[in-house]
Structures are given as C-alpha cells and as structure tokens.
Amino acid sequence: MGAARFLAGLVRVVDPATVTAIVNVGDDTVLHGLHISPDLDTVTYTLAGAINPETGWGLRDESWQAMTLLEQYGGPAWFRLGDRDLGTHLFRTGRLRDGAPLSRVTAEIARAWGLELTVLPATDDALRTMVTVAGEGEIGFQDYFVGRQHSVAVTALRFEGASGARPAPGVLDALRDADVVVIAPSNPLVSIAPVLAVPGVRDALRAVRARTVAVSPIVAGAALKGPADRMLRELGHEPSVVGVARLYVDVASALVVDEADAAHAPAVEDAGMTCIVTPTVMSTPDIAADLARTTIGAPAR
Amino acid sequence: MGAARFLAGLVRVVDPATVTAIVNVGDDTVLHGLHISPDLDTVTYTLAGAINPETGWGLRDESWQAMTLLEQYGGPAWFRLGDRDLGTHLFRTGRLRDGAPLSRVTAEIARAWGLELTVLPATDDALRTMVTVAGEGEIGFQDYFVGRQHSVAVTALRFEGASGARPAPGVLDALRDADVVVIAPSNPLVSIAPVLAVPGVRDALRAVRARTVAVSPIVAGAALKGPADRMLRELGHEPSVVGVARLYVDVASALVVDEADAAHAPAVEDAGMTCIVTPTVMSTPDIAADLARTTIGAPAR
Numbered sequence: 001m002g003a004a005r006f007l008a009g010l011v012r013v014v015d016p017a018t019v020t021a022i023v024n025v026g027d028d029t030v031l032h033g034l035h036i037s038p039d040l041d042t043v044t045y046t047l048a049g050a051i052n053p054e055t056g057w058g059l060r061d062e063s064w065q066a067m068t069l070l071e072q073y074g075g076p077a078w079f080r081l082g083d084r085d086l087g088t089h090l091f092r093t094g095r096l097r098d099g100a101p102l103s104r105v106t107a108e109i110a111r112a113w114g115l116e117l118t119v120l121p122a123t124d125d126a127l128r129t130m131v132t133v134a135g136e137g138e139i140g141f142q143d144y145f146v147g148r149q150h151s152v153a154v155t156a157l158r159f160e161g162a163s164g165a166r167p168a169p170g171v172l173d174a175l176r177d178a179d180v181v182v183i184a185p186s187n188p189l190v191s192i193a194p195v196l197a198v199p200g201v202r203d204a205l206r207a208v209r210a211r212t213v214a215v216s217p218i219v220a221g222a223a224l225k226g227p228a229d230r231m232l233r234e235l236g237h238e239p240s241v242v243g244v245a246r247l248y249v250d251v252a253s254a255l256v257v258d259e260a261d262a263a264h265a266p267a268v269e270d271a272g273m274t275c276i277v278t279p280t281v282m283s284t285p286d287i288a289a290d291l292a293r294t295t296i297g298a299p300a301r
Numbered sequence: 302m303g304a305a306r307f308l309a310g311l312v313r314v315v316d317p318a319t320v321t322a323i324v325n326v327g328d329d330t331v332l333h334g335l336h337i338s339p340d341l342d343t344v345t346y347t348l349a350g351a352i353n354p355e356t357g358w359g360l361r362d363e364s365w366q367a368m369t370l371l372e373q374y375g376g377p378a379w380f381r382l383g384d385r386d387l388g389t390h391l392f393r394t395g396r397l398r399d400g401a402p403l404s405r406v407t408a409e410i411a412r413a414w415g416l417e418l419t420v421l422p423a424t425d426d427a428l429r430t431m432v433t434v435a436g437e438g439e440i441g442f443q444d445y446f447v448g449r450q451h452s453v454a455v456t457a458l459r460f461e462g463a464s465g466a467r468p469a470p471g472v473l474d475a476l477r478d479a480d481v482v483v484i485a486p487s488n489p490l491v492s493i494a495p496v497l498a499v500p501g502v503r504d505a506l507r508a509v510r511a512r513t514v515a516v517s518p519i520v521a522g523a524a525l526k527g528p529a530d531r532m533l534r535e536l537g538h539e540p541s542v543v544g545v546a547r548l549y550v551d552v553a554s555a556l557v558v559d560e561a562d563a564a565h566a567p568a569v570e571d572a573g574m575t576c577i578v579t580p581t582v583m584s585t586p587d588i589a590a591d592l593a594r595t596t597i598g599a600p601a602r
Contacts, residue, residue: 033334033394065364069388073413075395083384087370093334094376112374 002217002224002282003039003184003191004046006295007117009288010182011047014296016116020174022201024186025102025121026129026159026194027141031079032070034089035096038142039191040106040121041088048113056225059084079146103168118170122195125165129194132156141190150227154234157189162197167204175204180296181252183214185280187228188247189235196251205251211299212252214273215280215291216241220260224281240264245271254298256280256291274298303518303525303583304340304485304492305347307596308418310589311483312348315597317417321475323502325487326403326422327430327460327495328442332380333371335390336397339443340492341407341422342389349414357526360385380447404469419471423496426466430495433457442491451528455535458490463498468505476505481597482553484515486581488529489548490536497552506552512600513553515574516581516592517542521561525582541565546572555599557581557592575599 007021024039038057045051045059052058062082071077081089088109095105101124110119131144134153144150175181186192196202205212221240223229229239237243241257245268248255254274257264258281268275276298282288308322325340339358346352346360353359363383372378382390389410396406402425411420432445435454445451476482487493497503506513522541524530530540538544542558546569549556555575558565559582569576577599583589 030398031395032391033336033398034391035334063364063366063384065384066367066387066391069385070391073388073392073410075388075392081391083364083366083387084370086367086384086387087374087376090333090335090367090371090382091374091376094332097331097334109374 002215003186004043004051005282005288006182006184006215006292007043008046009282009285009290010292010296011117012285012289013293019117020170020178021117021119022122022171022174022195023106023119024191024194025123026127026190026197027145028126028128029079029140029142031081031142032075033093034081034086035093036079036081036089036142037092037102037106037121040102040109040119041085043119044106044110044113044115047115047117047119050113058082079142101168103170118174120170120174121168122171122201123165123198124168126161127165127194127198128160129190130158130160131190132158145227150230154227154231157193157235159194159197162194163199165198167198167200171198172200172204175201175208178208179211180299181205181208181212182295183212183248183252185215185217187217187223187226187231188244189228189231189237202251209251209253213254213256213276213295213298214244214248214252215256215295216244216258216261218244218261219258219281241275242267242271245273245275249273256295256298303516304487305344305352306583306589307483307485307516307593308344309347310583310586310591311593311597312418313586313590314594320418321471321479322418322420323423323472323475323496324420325492325495326424327428327491327498328446329427329429330380330441330443332382332443333376334394335382335387336394337380337382337390337443338393338403338407338422341410341420342386344420345407345411345414345416348416348418348420351414359383380443402469404471419475421471421475422469423472423502424466424499425469427462428466428495428499429461430491431459431461432491433459446491446528451531455528455532458494458536460495460498463495464500466499468499468501472499473501473505476502476509479509480512481600482506482509482513483596484513484549484553486516486518488518488524488527488532489545490529490532490538503552510552511554514555514557514577514596514599515545515549515553516557516596517545517559517562519545519562520559520582542576543568543572546574546576550574557596557599 129141132138232239241261249272256276262277265275278294430442433439533540542562550573557577563578566576579595
C-alpha cells in the first residue's frame, strides 16, 4: 500500500511523534463477526516493521491454522485472516463491543506495536465503500477488491454512512495544525475519497490547501498496484497524473509526480497545481524517505 | 467432560448413526464478537478424536498465535482460544450471522469432522446460564467457570432466556423415539438443568421416564472434575449419589453409580430410582464403553 510505504519513509525524515496518519475506513468490513480494518492494519503493521513483505498486507511469520479449519467446514475463506492477525481483529472487535471508539482502539493497537506516530481512522462512525459492479449491482468493497480481485468493471461508488459520519477526534485538529498535509499515493477514488467524504474533512483541507501536497498514485498512466488506473477510466476520469490533479485541485496546491510523467508537468500546472517531479516508485526505503522529504518540502517552494 | 467421554464410549457399543446427543448451550458465550459453544465443541472434538487430551477442551496440536497477540494488546485472554479452534468459532459465528440456526451449524461442523451421530444443541434460542456469586452478584457462566476458575461460592443459578426458548428441531422427537435416554455424567445444575429448562424437554423426559437412565457425576461425594460437588452443597443439595437421585427422580427411573458408592444404593432406591452399581470413572475408553453398555442396558433390568 502506497500510503503505508510513504509513511514509513516519512518517519525516517521527520520526528514520528509529529506525524498523524488519517486513514480510510471505507474498506472496513465485518467477517465472521469480526471487525476488520484493512487500511488501519496495513499502516500499523508496516510502520511496526511487521507487515508481510510478500503480500503487502497481514503479518510476517504468519500461520493459517484458523483458515485451514474454516475451509474444512466449507466456510468463506476468500478473505485470508492469519492466526496472528486474528489477534488484532479479536482485540478490536472486543473493544468496539465494549463501547470503545475505533480511534481509541487504533491508538491502543499502535501503542502495543511501539509506534510513535498517531494513527487515526478518518471517522469512528460506520462508513462503508459500496461498489456498483457492471452486471451485478452494488457489493461491499472487500467483495469487490478481494472477492472479485478487482477484476470487474466498476460503474459507481458510494460511501454508505458518509453523510452522517463525523471526523474522528483529532482529525480536523491535525489538518488545521499541520505544517504540511500530504495526500498519500493511494487510490484517489476508494482510499482518499472516503476520507474526504466525511463531512468537514474536505473543508478542512481546502482551508489549508496552500500547504497540502498530493503524491500521484498513477505513474506513466498506470497504478503500481491495484485497480486505480482502471477505476479512474471506468468512472470517467483520465488515468494519468493530469486526471489525478483534476481530482485534487480543490484540496491540494501541489502534486508530486514520477519522473516518468515529467512531460505531463505543464498539464498538471494548467490544471491548477504546482507540479513536482521526483522518483515516486518506492522500491526501497531510501527512495521512500527521499520522496517523503521532497513532498513535505513542496509547500516551501 | 464426562458427557463427551460417555458418548465416545457409547458409539463403540452401538451404531453411532442411532445416537443423538442433546447438548447444553447455557454456557455459550460471545467473546470478541465470536459465538463460542464450549459444550458442543467438546462433544464434537472428543468424538472426532481431536480433543486436546491434556485439557479436555480445545483441539490437540493447537497453536496460540492469536492469543499471544491479543495479550500483547492487553486484551482479555483468560478464555483461551487456540488458532485451530478459532476456525470453528469463525465458521459458527459467520453462519449464525447469515441466519442459520445453531442446530444446522452444529450439524455442518459435525459432518465436517466425519461424525456419524447427531449432535443437537438443546435449543437454537439464546439461553444463558447466569451465576450469582457470593459478594459479587450475577455474572455469566464463563466468567464464573473460567474467569474465576469456579473457585467462588455460588448462591443462585438462573437460565436467562429459558422461558422463551424452544427445543431445537429434533430434540423432542429424539427423546420420544429413543430406545434409551441417558442423562450423562455431567454437572446436574449447570450442564443438565439448562437442557431441562427448555420448555417441553422436562415433560418429554417425564413421558419416557421408564427408559431414561442417569449416570451420576458424583463419585464418593466428589465430582471427578469441576465444581459439581461444591455447587450442589452451596445450593442446598446433598453432594452424593443420593442428592443426584433426588434431582433426577422425576425424569429418570434408574441411576448408575460407581462401585465406590455401592453402600448408597439402598438410599438411591429409597429416593425412587433403580440403582445400578458399576465402574463409572472413565479412565480408559474400554471403561467408558463398558459403562455405556451397562447404562443402556439398565431399562431392561
């Protein structure tokens, strides 16, 4: 996940205690009665150095005993939950059932992993990304993303519960008080948009537009991972850094694009954003750190 | 668990396909959002030969990765859920959330383990054994049994939801049609009573009292395992085979007691039950099989 890698780079170049990560919960789901927060976990596990490096999700050194028995029962095992990972879901679900808000539980989990940065869900309220799939109707995000392996055409997106959701405690303060706000290189439509859909967040970003920088998840017309390029096209956006610029121009003043997209810089500027060209493919921690340094320096340019 | 061991002996001496186990759900609980059915699982795992022989609960060859992480979070890990065992709880919880009744899910789990007997929860409805503990008030059964390791004084028991519960499909038919009904050597107050508390079950047993045989869980004034003796005393019953006879006399015509209690046989008969004396301590599968054979032969005597 681009956002998690970016954050891992960022905490190498600034004091982690000054960093707040505001994370999408639109792909949260309930499976087998357990509350799963895939994006929060990926951020936490990545920053803890505990992420499974092969998959980019879940924990390293994982075992799969629970899934094996679930499969023997004929249960739905398409969403893989490792045994260690289940510890996170059990804890989160139990705490939520006790009445703790997701933001508090997220902080407890981050603390247990020794993280110094603040990890916040965009909202403590239920907000669910619903995906309308051609020929099938509306399904939950994980049904689309994992169940169909995002290989089906998307005709619409909806953020169920968004209109009644409130930003989690700390979200608006973090946006208001930050020296720099970064929109991480994630899918604009299903990773960033659900955050912006929480009432108050988009306005808060607009108020700090001058110091908000986005990093394009699209490089040379393609997403490095996941369906962002395809989804942009299917939903009528240009699958390019220019298309990304048009999506973010009201909330961010600068867009960081990869060197492969240097030729598009003028078009990004025409769309209304300062364009910064630098390597954005975070194939090593050093590149991620360099990208983070360049990104947070952008508003000063 | 005495009932599970007894059943394991029983299926060695009769065709398992003719056996229906009606199992207590009063100690079911929800932990971390998962529906746990300890007695159903102990019966199923035992008959599948998969029970952990050291503990008498949970699965053999178990790992504890989920619990380890849960503990690192400071989560409640007093109720141990092994990784494999979690597969059962995930499946059950998911199926119940899909709307499947517990009896159907139980059958699916039993089938996956290759069991030939029928395993039925006493009811598909929520029935919860609540324990009033001296100086503490009323707590859930697992809080008492596992959380306090049944080391506190009990002043009252209540079966929450019992009055509105219905026998699971097949329960009353099994009791009516059986050649022999056995009340297994389990705690009369918290393993058997919650089954009898389901409206219709006690009457169904009374109707077949002549062919119903109970096996005493009390041997020489003590429970082999668990708090049955102490609990009988605390709740005003005699912690002996005679006390057990008085509890069962309206629903069973015979009581099987251990040789250690041979001297109490006349008192059991005086209490209104035929008394059968035989080894009841199921320290080997052969003894369990012999006990089962003697027990099911009792009504013919």
